Amino acid sequence: MHAPVRRRDLRLLPPAAAAWSASLAGVFCPAAAWGLAGAGALGIVVSAFMYVRRARRIRARPGGLAVFCSAVMAAVSVSVGMAMPARDDAAEWDGRVVEIVAEVSSSASIGRDGRLWFDAQTIGIGPPGRPAPLVAPIRVGVAPADGFDLGARVGLVGEAIATDAGERSALVVFSSDSEVVTPASGVFGAAAAMRLAFIERATRLPEPGAGLLPGLAVGDTRAVSEGLNDDMRTSGLSHLTAVSGANCAIVVGAVFWLVALCGGGRMLRVVVAALALAGFVVLVTPEPSVIRAGVMAGVGMLTVMLGRPSAGAGVLSLCAIGILVADPWLAATPGFALSVAASGALILMAPPMAKRLARVMPSPLALAVAVPLAAQLVCGPIIALFAEQQSLVGMAANIVAAPAAPIATVIGLLACLAAPVPPLADLLAASAWLPAAWIATTATITAELPAAAVVLPAGIGSALLVALISACIAMVVLRPRGTGARSVRRLALVRGASAATLVVLLALGGARLVLDGPLATSTAPDDWSLAACDVGQGDALLVRSGDAVALIDTGPDPALLDACLRSLGIDRIDLLILTHFDLDHIGGTSAVQGRVDAVLHGPPGEGADDRLLDSLADAGATLTRASAGMHGGLGGATWRVLWPRRESAAFLPGNDASVVVDFDGGGVPRSLFLGDLSASPQRMLARTAALRPYAVVKVAHHGSADQDPGLYAIVRADAAIYSAGADNDYGHPRDEALELATANGSHVLRTDTQGRILLGIRDGALQVWTEVPP
Numbered sequence: 001m002h003a004p005v006r007r008r009d010l011r012l013l014p015p016a017a018a019a020w021s022a023s024l025a026g027v028f029c030p031a032a033a034w035g036l037a038g039a040g041a042l043g044i045v046v047s048a049f050m051y052v053r054r055a056r057r058i059r060a061r062p063g064g065l066a067v068f069c070s071a072v073m074a075a076v077s078v079s080v081g082m083a084m085p086a087r088d089d090a091a092e093w094d095g096r097v098v099e100i101v102a103e104v105s106s107s108a109s110i111g112r113d114g115r116l117w118f119d120a121q122t123i124g125i126g127p128p129g130r131p132a133p134l135v136a137p138i139r140v141g142v143a144p145a146d147g148f149d150l151g152a153r154v155g156l157v158g159e160a161i162a163t164d165a166g167e168r169s170a171l172v173v174f175s176s177d178s179e180v181v182t183p184a185s186g187v188f189g190a191a192a193a194m195r196l197a198f199i200e201r202a203t204r205l206p207e208p209g210a211g212l213l214p215g216l217a218v219g220d221t222r223a224v225s226e227g228l229n230d231d232m233r234t235s236g237l238s239h240l241t242a243v244s245g246a247n248c249a250i251v252v253g254a255v256f257w258l259v260a261l262c263g264g265g266r267m268l269r270v271v272v273a274a275l276a277l278a279g280f281v282v283l284v285t286p287e288p289s290v291i292r293a294g295v296m297a298g299v300g301m302l303t304v305m306l307g308r309p310s311a312g313a314g315v316l317s318l319c320a321i322g323i324l325v326a327d328p329w330l331a332a333t334p335g336f337a338l339s340v341a342a343s344g345a346l347i348l349m350a351p352p353m354a355k356r357l358a359r360v361m362p363s364p365l366a367l368a369v370a371v372p373l374a375a376q377l378v379c380g381p382i383i384a385l386f387a388e389q390q391s392l393v394g395m396a397a398n399i400v401a402a403p404a405a406p407i408a409t410v411i412g413l414l415a416c417l418a419a420p421v422p423p424l425a426d427l428l429a430a431s432a433w434l435p436a437a438w439i440a441t442t443a444t445i446t447a448e449l450p451a452a453a454v455v456l457p458a459g460i461g462s463a464l465l466v467a468l469i470s471a472c473i474a475m476v477v478l479r480p481r482g483t484g485a486r487s488v489r490r491l492a493l494v495r496g497a498s499a500a501t502l503v504v505l506l507a508l509g510g511a512r513l514v515l516d517g518p519l520a521t522s523t524a525p526d527d528w529s530l531a532a533c534d535v536g537q538g539d540a541l542l543v544r545s546g547d548a549v550a551l552i553d554t555g556p557d558p559a560l561l562d563a564c565l566r567s568l569g570i571d572r573i574d575l576l577i578l579t580h581f582d583l584d585h586i587g588g589t590s591a592v593q594g595r596v597d598a599v600l601h602g603p604p605g606e607g608a609d610d611r612l613l614d615s616l617a618d619a620g621a622t623l624t625r626a627s628a629g630m631h632g633g634l635g636g637a638t639w640r641v642l643w644p645r646r647e648s649a650a651f652l653p654g655n656d657a658s659v660v661v662d663f664d665g666g667g668v669p670r671s672l673f674l675g676d677l678s679a680s681p682q683r684m685l686a687r688t689a690a691l692r693p694y695a696v697v698k699v700a701h702h703g704s705a706d707q708d709p710g711l712y713a714i715v716r717a718d719a720a721i722y723s724a725g726a727d728n729d730y731g732h733p734r735d736e737a738l739e740l741a742t743a744n745g746s747h748v749l750r751t752d753t754q755g756r757i758l759l760g761i762r763d764g765a766l767q768v769w770t771e772v773p774p
Contacts, residue, residue, distance in 0.1 A: 040074025209437030217412025236394020636666025703733020
């Protein structure tokens with residue numbers, strides 16, 4: 001006799017979908033918020049009227065559901081409408097230097113630009129010396145320093161840039177002067193002190209694993225090296241280095257199991273696990289993303305542990321509704337979608353998957369593997385909507401790393417809590433180091449495997465492809481059973497079709513990898529002479545004349561630069577031009593180490609810059625510091641350095657001392673590369689250099705708003721290249737910079753929307769090839 005099948009309670013999914021839809025409509029079209037609120041109120045009245053009329057009929061329940069959906073839409077829309085006046089007031093400071101008093105509302109992390117980034121809630125904002133009261137959410141970048149902890153009050157002076165519709169922050173502030181006015185106090189101050197003590201203790205341990213341990217235990221990634229961070233991303237393990245639903249789920253599961261081991265009843269287990277989760281959220285910084293992850297993961301794990309997965313979907317939907325009413329802008333963030341999807345996977349997929357895996361491994365290990373595997377399958381399509389890099393080793397890496405993750409998290413968390421007892425804290429940190437080192441080694445090894453990741457254009461097409469693969473894998477792994485002969489045959493056909501689909505997709509993927517390798521050049525036209533590699537938020541541009549190749553900057557990521565070079569069949573660089581030493585221009589240099597003949601570089605500013613140059617010289621490159629007036633040849637082309645001027649070569653190392661160079665002849669369109677110059681040195685360049693019309697211009701600073709219209713009026717390029725990342729905090733390329741190109745009749749080319757860009761001369765005319773059609 002078969003046990004009765006418990007059906008999932010999915011009645012709250014429509015209200016959750018209504019809340020999400022209303023949130024997206026409101027944050028992307030704020031002007032419609034109050035209209036949506038009115039429509040929701042009208043829907044409540046109409047639905048309630050229909051509900052009353054049908055109160056004695058069988059269909060009474062759908063009327064009540066319609067009332068709830070309308071109420072949810074109205075509540076979300078009202079939340080958007082009430083928040084908009086302050087956001088609009090903040091947006092009026094777009095492009096201006098402001099003074100801000102604010103309270104930090106998130107943890108801080110080092111960005112790729114070297115700044116320390118965190119979220120804050122303004123208390124006052126205005127011109128320097130005169131901030132006026134205003135409460136609005138902002139995103140702040142400051143010079144790295146201690147003290148910018150959640151709850152701290154800070155003073156800032158910097159340039160404010162308004163964000164696009166849908167962004168959680170009303171402004172992004174690039175601070176040039178910042179200070180901690182009042183440090184974090186109370187429970188937040190104590191948590192910050194404990195985290196700092198744990199980070200110092202963990203980083204005294206050897207690598208690999210030392211820098212990763214704080215990220216696994218308390219979500220602090222400041223000690224994670226750039227290389228390991230890239231490996232974690234490539235291997236699909238990056239969710240372990242920040243406080244995600246997985247971390248929260250591990251804490252809930254560990255406490256639940258420990259209380260059960262001590263003989264505690266189900267209710268006591270639930271209460272203690274909830275208290276432990278709340279304490280964990282406070283310790284790692286209760287910013288919105290952490291609270292969201294905690295709520296979602298807590299709901300998912302508790303429903304699984306309590307044996308009530310049938311109610312889990314309803315509770316999860318209710319939590320999502322509450323979060324969206326409190327902060328509708330979360331609906332437009334990938335993190336919220338990933339949290340909901342991962343929690344749904346914990347509720348619906350992880351239990352049967354763990355049961356299946358328990359046939360070949362111990363039950364606790366099966367659950368530890370099933371949780372990340374289910375999350376990976378469900379979250380993959382969402383990631384493909386926003387990210388261009390898809391890990392092909394992510395599932396295998398997660399399975400290998402999964403057993404170590406809860407051990408490192410729990411013991412590392414205990415080491416953090418044991419800070420007042422140094423000997424015990426040292427012992428626990430050392431114990432947590434081994435599983436952390438296991439995860440770090442797993443990331444490094446899997447990231448170095450051939451074809452560890454594939455670059456797919458972010459969007460709906462890639463998401464559908466990944467969804468198909470995930471569905472096929474789930475069908476093969478879970479292998480659902482039928483109760484009748486017909487059901488068994490039908491399921492066998494479905495499993496067979498899923499396996500065949502996987503084989504076909506793997507074969508096609510193998511063909512793609514071949515094209516990205518030795519045969520990659522067959523996908524590019526033979527007569528290109530300029531190339532803008534798609535390396536995200538950064539510059540990496542190639543100039544080719546005959547067999548000679550110049551590379552201008554290397555972008556932020558060696559893997560992305562190497563993929564671009566391989567796709568174009570480039571093995572050797574005759575001339576490497578490092579315009580300046582920001583990470584988004586020199587971060588990928590290791591990809592060409594030992595393959596460069598000559599280096600032309602801007603003024604170094606720090607010891608790390610000199611060490612980079614020394615490493616290139618040790619690998620056989622000759623170094624030359626650039627200044628205006630230098631010139632040379634590349635194949636049949638000629639190049640000139642136009643900036644910096646010789647007398648100002650040591651002036652302001654960085655953006656404003658970027659090497660500006662132009663190329664002409666030898667099959668190369670007349671082209672100008674402006675580095676990251678701001679408007680002021682652009683004006684000086686226009687006055688001092690012999691500028692002329694160009695066929696191609698690389699727009700300065702990824703298309704920031706800080707441009708000189710006079711320079712672009714002189715250049716009057718046929719094509720303007722904007723080398724920017726699809727996802728960047730700066731809003732590059734800015735509308736103002738795009739308008740400069742169109743105003744001068746230039747054709748706009750953008751790596752963030754068109755991928756890799758190739759240009760060349762054919763029959764005397766400039767030709768353009770892009771990965772994505774304009």
